Amino acid sequence: MLATIQKTAWGLGAAVFGLTALACGGDLGQTDDHHTEGPPLAYDSYEVLFTNPVCRHYAYSDNQDVTSVAGAKLLAKPQGAFCTSADREASGTHPSSPQFRLAEWIADPNTEEVFFSAMSFSNGVITQALCEAIETRSVKVRFALDENTNRSRAEQLLKCAPASGDPADAPELMLRGHQGNIKLQHNKLVLINPGAPTTRIAFGSGNISSGLVLHHENWHFITLPSSSYFAQAHLCLMNGLIDHATSKGAFSAYIRECRQAIDAPEEGDMKALFVPGEGGRATQYLLSGIEKAEQIAIAAHRFTHGTLVSRLASELDGSDAPTVRIVVDDDLYWAGHGQQTGGNEAFEYDRVSSLVERGARVRYVESNHDAHLLHHNKFMLFTMPPGQRSAVFCGAGNFTKSGMRDNFENFYYVTVPEVVARFEEQYEHLFSTLGTEALDMPSENIMPPQD
Numbered sequence: 001m002l003a004t005i006q007k008t009a010w011g012l013g014a015a016v017f018g019l020t021a022l023a024c025g026g027d028l029g030q031t032d033d034h035h036t037e038g039p040p041l042a043y044d045s046y047e048v049l050f051t052n053p054v055c056r057h058y059a060y061s062d063n064q065d066v067t068s069v070a071g072a073k074l075l076a077k078p079q080g081a082f083c084t085s086a087d088r089e090a091s092g093t094h095p096s097s098p099q100f101r102l103a104e105w106i107a108d109p110n111t112e113e114v115f116f117s118a119m120s121f122s123n124g125v126i127t128q129a130l131c132e133a134i135e136t137r138s139v140k141v142r143f144a145l146d147e148n149t150n151r152s153r154a155e156q157l158l159k160c161a162p163a164s165g166d167p168a169d170a171p172e173l174m175l176r177g178h179q180g181n182i183k184l185q186h187n188k189l190v191l192i193n194p195g196a197p198t199t200r201i202a203f204g205s206g207n208i209s210s211g212l213v214l215h216h217e218n219w220h221f222i223t224l225p226s227s228s229y230f231a232q233a234h235l236c237l238m239n240g241l242i243d244h245a246t247s248k249g250a251f252s253a254y255i256r257e258c259r260q261a262i263d264a265p266e267e268g269d270m271k272a273l274f275v276p277g278e279g280g281r282a283t284q285y286l287l288s289g290i291e292k293a294e295q296i297a298i299a300a301h302r303f304t305h306g307t308l309v310s311r312l313a314s315e316l317d318g319s320d321a322p323t324v325r326i327v328v329d330d331d332l333y334w335a336g337h338g339q340q341t342g343g344n345e346a347f348e349y350d351r352v353s354s355l356v357e358r359g360a361r362v363r364y365v366e367s368n369h370d371a372h373l374l375h376h377n378k379f380m381l382f383t384m385p386p387g388q389r390s391a392v393f394c395g396a397g398n399f400t401k402s403g404m405r406d407n408f409e410n411f412y413y414v415t416v417p418e419v420v421a422r423f424e425e426q427y428e429h430l431f432s433t434l435g436t437e438a439l440d441m442p443s444e445n446i447m448p449p450q451d
Contacts, residue, residue, distance in 0.1 A: 038268030041416060043224040044198065048422040049098045051206070051217045052429070053091035055083035058448040066446050070439040077448055081366045081434040083214050083373055084450045091213045092125060098204065098219040099212035103129040105192050105200055105221070109137070115194055115238050117144040117176075117187040117408075122209040127153050131160040134171060138164040141171040144241045146185040147178045176408060180247030182276065186407040187241070188396040194235055199226045201234055203410055205301075205378050205396065215376040216365060216434070218394060218426070220412075220419075229264040233272050236262075237410060240274075245408070252277030269389070271413040275397065278411075279404035285413045286380060286393055287311055293390075295323040295383035297427045301376050302344065302398035303328060309351045316358035324360035326352060327430045329375040330441070333364045339445055341369040363435025370447055377430070381423055389415040392423045 059076040060066050066074040083091070092099040106114060106129040114130065121127075121143065133139035139162075145154060154173050162169035177185035188207060192200035204211075204219035211217050224231055236258035244254035255277050273282040290296060290311045303309075303326075315322055331342030336349020356362050365375035379394035395411035397403030414420065 038229075038266045041224070041230055041267040041270040042228055043222050045221075045223045046416070046419070047101065047221040048419055049096055049101055049219045049221065050426050051091070051098060051211075051213060051215060051219075052096075053080065053083045053087055053214050053216070054094060055080055055087040055091070058082050058084070058450065060446070060448045064446055064448070067443050068440050069443050071443075072440070074442055077366050078434060078436060081216075081375075081436075082368050082448075084368060084371055085214070086450075088210075088213055097213065098202075098206070098217065098221075099123065099125055101219075101221055102126060102190060102202060102212060105190075105202070106130055106133050106139075108192075111139055111192050112137075112196070113140045113193050114190065115142050116190040116208060117185070117238075117241055118189075118207045118209075119146045119184060119186050120149045120207040120209050121145055121153050121157075122150065122207075123153070123212055126208055126212065127157055130157055130171075134160040134162050134169075136163055138162040138166070138169045140169055142174070142242070143171070144174040144176045144185060144187070144245075147175045174242060174245075176241060176245050179245070180250070182245070182248055182251070182406065182408065183402055184407040185241075186396055186403070187237070187410050189234070189237070189410055191234060191238055194238055195226060197226055198223060199231045199234075201231065203395065203412070205376055205394065210373060211376060214371075215374045216367065216430070217376050218379060218423070220394075227264060229262055229266045230270055230272060232262045232264060233259060233266075233274075237272075237274050241408065248276040248406075251408075269415040273395075273411040273413065275404060275407060275409035275411070279409075282393075282411045282413075283307070283404050289380060289382035289391060289393060290315055290322075292384060292388065293322050293382035294385055295381075296325070297381040297383075297424075297431070298324070298326045298399075299375070299377035299379050299427065299430060300326065300328050300399050301374060301378055302400050302403075303332070303348050303351060304345075304398075304400045305404065306351075306401075308399055309355065312355055312360070313358055316355060316360060321359060324355065325427075325431055326355065326360055326362040327375065327377070327427070327435050328352065328362065328364060330364040330366045330436070331369055331374070333438070333441060334369075334445055341445065342372070342374065363431055363437055364441060365430065365434050366436055366441075368447075368450075370450070375430075375434075379423060381420070381427060383424075390417075390420050391415045392420050394423070 190202040206217035332344040335344040397409035
């Protein structure tokens with residue numbers, strides 16, 4: 001029997017939909033294929049948070065004559081899309097901020113162990129929260145970062161001395177990636193009390209950096225029994241990163257064997273997919289969603305995966321084409337117009353444009369590339385025909401072949417109805433409120449005053 005769903009206010013910042021461990025998710029009678037086979041995810045609480053930074057109004061100065069591609073005079077950057085470091089405190093301290101929630105989890109007196117994995121680690125608030133947990137409660141902290149990342153915050157954290165005085169309680173850093181045919185350490189994951197009767201798992205699109213505050217990102221915060229398949233799969237991921245990260249083959253073999261040994265059925269509405277090793281499965285989830293969906297909503301940072309673009313183009317060329325919308329960072333737009341303002345490249349703009357020519361709609365988030373801020377979401381929403389579960393594909397990796405094959409990544413295919421609804425709501429905010437159409441983009445890359 002279904003438990004009562006407990007929800008907070010459904011604002012753009014946060015959503016909580018806790019259920020007991022007995023039942024949650026959709027109607028199992030509507031399982032349509034292998035994507036949704038298995039019991040529903042059993043969780044105590046599940047919260048979806050979006051950064052949605054709280055940013056000031058950044059107007060162009062009187063001596064900046066800025067016009068759009070269509071010739072209209074532009075007065076300011078879109079509110080909420082463009083931010084600066086001055087917006088960090090307001091964006092990070094409101095209760096629906098991912099940074100706020102993660103710091104709260106770390107400070108919880110019941111937290112005894114923390115494992116986190118990211119490409120980069122530069123968030124001062126989280127560094128302070130972790131250090132206080134180590135120095136006052138001897139919380140054990142282990143973390144995996146990319147070999148080539150800046151380590152200044154990591155070195156600061158490593159200097160935090162446990163209250164117990166026991167060297168075994170000292171924080172530990174593991175540098176991963178760039179070894180044995182693996183490229184980036186690109187996971188975005190936090191485990192609280194891994195292996196305890198109840199585990200907390202946070203994962204998302206952002207690093208432990210501005211990715212918790214000022215980038216445009218999505219984060220999931222789940223409290224659930226450690227006996228669940230989902231929780232145990234993440235223990236496999238943690239142990240794989242700690243002890244089996246020397247090559248694609250070693251990591252893939254360990255994850256496969258570890259999953260096979262889990263004494264619980266894999267959930268039907270929450271599929272965790274780890275790369276290296278499971279990128280093919282992740283790609284098939286994406287291709288299947290593209291093939292079946294009536295509406296496809298894409299939020300991307302990097303957009304280079306030729307197979308995905310080709311499948312989208314093929315569907316758009318068909319007689320029963322889905323509605324396709326795309327939100328990307330304006331770095332991609334400027335790359336296509338001869339200016340390298342971020343990591344995107346001109347051919348990504350060409351690929352998006354090829355879909356626009358077939359009927360897709362695209363909008364650009366005018367983030368602050370001077371401050372290296374990004375629209376950094378990576379998810380696809382699939383609105384399915386009646387009788388099939390709509391879904392969101394999300395996680396750490398970009399829509400690139402390296403993301404599906406060569407990096408350490410964690411992806412998720414989710415059909416929990418409340419989760420899908422939250423992403424649908426957020427997508428409308430990204431596309432309709434924050435996003436700028438091509439004709440409304442500035443005709444020149446002019447930045448407003450940021451003092």
